[in-house]
Amino acid sequence: MVNDVQGDKIDLLAMSKEEPVLLYFWATWCSVCSTVSPSVDFMSAHYPVLSIAISSGNESRIKHYIESKGYDFKVINDQQGVISKAWGVSQTPTIFIIDKGEIKSITTGFTSPIGMWLRLLMA
Template sequence: MTEKKLKRTWLSRLKTVTMYGLFILAVGWGADFWRAQSIVSGKAPELVAMSIQGKQVDLIAMSQDKPVLVYFWATWCSVCSTVSPSVDFVSGNMQVVTVALNSGDDKRIQQYMSSKDYDFTVLNDATGLIGRAWGISLTSTLMVIDKGQITSVTTGFTSPFGMWARMLLS
């Protein structure tokens, strides 16, 4: 194969991969937009509660100094099983508050957390009241709260880089 033909083949493949990548990004953003329609926007609802770790959490107050990543998840959620390790990873460098939706009592969630070796802050929404107040209809859902305002919402799979970028851009 000549060098010129090899270069054309390489450029053709690069163009194809780029087009597929852009298509996947567009579909992902469109799906996020569609799924986020029921989720609250603008001012974040008040959320003051005790975590399963025994720590008082006041989300609006926390968000005044630095943005807070809020992660709505469930122990039974298959997508969450791939997102939660990333949330745990970024929780060492960012403010993270998570809400376990309809996942049982505190003891059950603590056992789940221990079995996975997760260390992020968890609010237990055993009855689904918090999830309904925030308009959550899909797990996993991640939001960034900055100075009491919701600045970013995403649903489904998100990478640590995606979480970091959303926090940085808020």
């Protein structure tokens, strides 16, 4: 278990037991992420979403960033890139679909809202 920038405890395995989870690796400095994040935020109204902000500053900076954009998805700060390295993420954005603790899909780069939706439905 880990805490998100909002202070909530997060358990990815528990989240994925009931329905698929969209796990989103992104960064505040990533230009492609700025086009994908609104779609991820839209998906968070329909499916559980957990995001990992890679090397994007301290928690206060990330919290301010997501609040200024109006995003509602949960964010874990990966300031040193430890979590992203453990998951084998080498580029942003990267999206994993996790269902019942298993990785069902991985995409990197731009992903459309329809692409995310279909991957979640197929999980």
